[in-house]
Amino acid sequence: MRPFWSLANGSLWRFALLAAFIGCDGSKRGASDVPLSVAELKAVSATPAPAGLVSTPLTVDAPRHEKLKMVSLSIANTGADPIEGLWLIGHGQPNFSSVPDLVKEAVPATLSDREKALAIWQLVTRHRYHWYPPDAWAEPHDPLRLFCVYGYAQCDDASLVFRTLCAYAGLLTRNVSLGAKRDREELGHQAPEVFYDGAWHAFDADQSVFYLARDAQTVASVAQCVADLDLVARTHHPLGNRDEMLLLYGQSKHALDLSPKADDPRVLDSIERLPRLYGHHRMQWHLRPKERVDYHWGNEGKFYYAFFADREKGKPPAYANGTVQLPVDFRSEAFRDVVLCYENAASSSEGLGLVSPRRPGSVVVEMRSPYVLVDAWLDLDCAIQSSSELKVYGLHTERVPARQFWREEGVLRGPHRGQARVPMPGLFRSPGGRQMALYRYVSKIELRGKSVRVRRLVASATFQCAPANLPALKPGGNAMRLLAPANLPLD
Template identity: 30%
Template sequence: MTRYTPWIVSEHVPDFSTLENLVASPRFAGKRGQELAIALWQVMVDHDLGIFHYCPAQEQFWGRDCHDPLKVFNVYGFTICHVHAHVLAMLQRVAGLESRIANVTGHEGTEAFYEGKWHYFDADIQMFHRLRPPNEHVIASREDTYADPTLVSDQPNPSLPYHLPDRLPEGFQRLYESEPTYPDVFEERIHCMDYRLRPGERMVRYFHHRGRWVVFASYPSMFTRFRAETGPEGPTERFWPRRQWGNGLFEYAPDLSAGSRDVEFGADDVRGLTAGEHGLAAGEAGGSAVFAFESPYIYCGIPDPMRRMPSVDGATLEAVFDLPDGTSAEIEGAPGLSDDWQKLWTSDGRTGQVECNLDFTELADARYRTRLRFALLGEGATLKSFRTRLWFMVSPHSLPALRNAGDNRMSLHSGDRHGLPTRGMLVEHRTDEADFLASAFAAENARHDPTSVSRIAPVDPARPWR
């Protein structure tokens, strides 16, 4: 049987499968106001659970920095200031706090509203500032630091931690001397961590990487421009504890013979093929079978950090065919949900037992979905077996850690965010394009503003409910 999103949770690590599950963690239980706001900030800066500073991942679909909190927490585990700020804002909102973005010169932080006042938190530089006596226990707002920038450089009651080692408060004071601005929260909550394990399929996740990662289009220029920061060695924290990324893989080897239901549960489309004693066999007209490979984690291979060559050894296939005289076989691949099928391999006139060893990393790299189509041409042509391995990036901080020498309590839940056995299908739209609304859905009472941050607003602001 297919298993849908089996998710193991450790007593030592919050459940990062959804933001709702995250804020329901025991570490936040009973907390309100400032105590809750600090606890949410601590998750972002924690040396075991937090998000370290490194070049931001990009959304391939539209080439912008990834702001989706589930990707940041589960897939990457790293980003830079403006994404830290928006992720913390989304986390605060899910936890029930009013939240907004607050700017300093060349930098962004997050403000939470409680006890009748705004309070400023920085999850990237890892600090917040308190007021001076007699209010030394109150966390300052961005307006407070603008009125008195020495709250940054001469802080009598600093947070823990307080500033990165190369972003010291003495140098940061001047950034707070600019008048604050409050841009919209880029609330990009699109991704989900749902996945399926078909019969014959397994997922393995490692706390330490195996040399595979995505080099996004912006990375080579950033590595050259910011030489003082970590770069071509892969996502790495500049300071102790020098955190890095992790890797994992999906391995799939279904039983294709008669008597097995692996093809029924695992294939997206089968035409003209029947399961026989030795595998999937074609009739006189030939046939094909399509298998999809979907992951909540981004696929990746071993990259060239400067993108001079495509990544390799991230998506591999081993297949065995039995091809009688006069028959042949082909393998095609298509990225994402597209029908842009590309020929990847052909039997090229060989007959008898024919083996295929294929690296299709270029088709999967930096994506969450790809498909393979096996085509058998001629009666009796048979796909006897195949095995795929697709590697992905994973944030080690989100994995269910064992930290006690003795017992460690674990729990398991499964299903989508509603507990249902569903298979997620993401359909993406470019919301920064003028025809977005018309291409996505009909909305006579909505007005789309694609400038800077994509916005959908009511046509008549005086009557938003219409």
């Protein structure tokens, strides 16, 4: 693999992208949990401010081969300074860096309300498929997490994402709940409607369908479909659920009585309320020196699913995994610019050691990802003499400040010299029976004893991503875009 391009600002900034092809917990404290110090809590609780980004067009030539298949794509900060905010947009892809940018680009203000609703419906139908959601909470309700992280969800998730995007575009919406019985089976469905031209119009993004009224031009409302089932019967259903939809519309007359009217405060407030609740997630990488991201179009069998008992049921048919890695060399004072914080520890030519052996020393490393994390581990190169030890702790920062205790993940005791890998499964466990989505965590290495040295550390994590929305290259020329800080020019 070789760099496609580099970015530089003097001699400090440096960014490289490489691609490879084929084809030519719980809240209870455990016995080994340790409370955070004041300094650690302050460092862990800090969150980065969103970076101001500019778009730079990039032309990338890929081999002209009909069977070209993406295997991997790597992004690395090869310089000495961090890059706060980085996102690569593939050829012909929407700008998924933030919801406002996505709507601004995909739904131009010059469109009519009908055209805006149709553009948003197409956006949702093209960038997700129907499957069990990863959890029953807010994960699939955020547009960017639905599109980029997972790429799948069910009707209520698609409906809420559709309505959220409509709210960003200034459209009034409401949700209509449909229900029916088939033998002993209870059926349910969520159908979002958009209000324009003085009437409601139903855009079913989950089923990738909408129904035309008798004039064959106007998008019909739920009420029109309930009153005239032939509007549903005569329409092609891409997911093959026509009979089920006929049952739902045929038995849902009560749903219209329960749905809010156009002048209802719940509808009028939706333009402000939905953006307040959803759409805050940003797809941006914050890369420290030597930090590297590897996208893969295949998967390792690792995915986020909150309900452990039904994990195989929730395994998505199409998903991908990637990795993010942060190497830290403790033989250089530059490690201070990479770690989150450190106490009673200093570097030398032999690595990180204790300043005073009378008390423990530690270093805290943070890992962040715009994609949900599904595995984590530390690779250590260290030397530990007898009567000394090295402990590894982890902290799920989504729980700060509610949970202010380090969870012990592993211990290395002397004598030991050389490489060691410490898995961190505790970040993904919960005695309550469900898992919390993880996008940021911190790990702490604690040194104890008279003689313990850490020469090098590599913090690694596996993330889940939607392969259809990764920045893939097509055969021939690719017009891509790089979103990066304004002071990061191309070299």
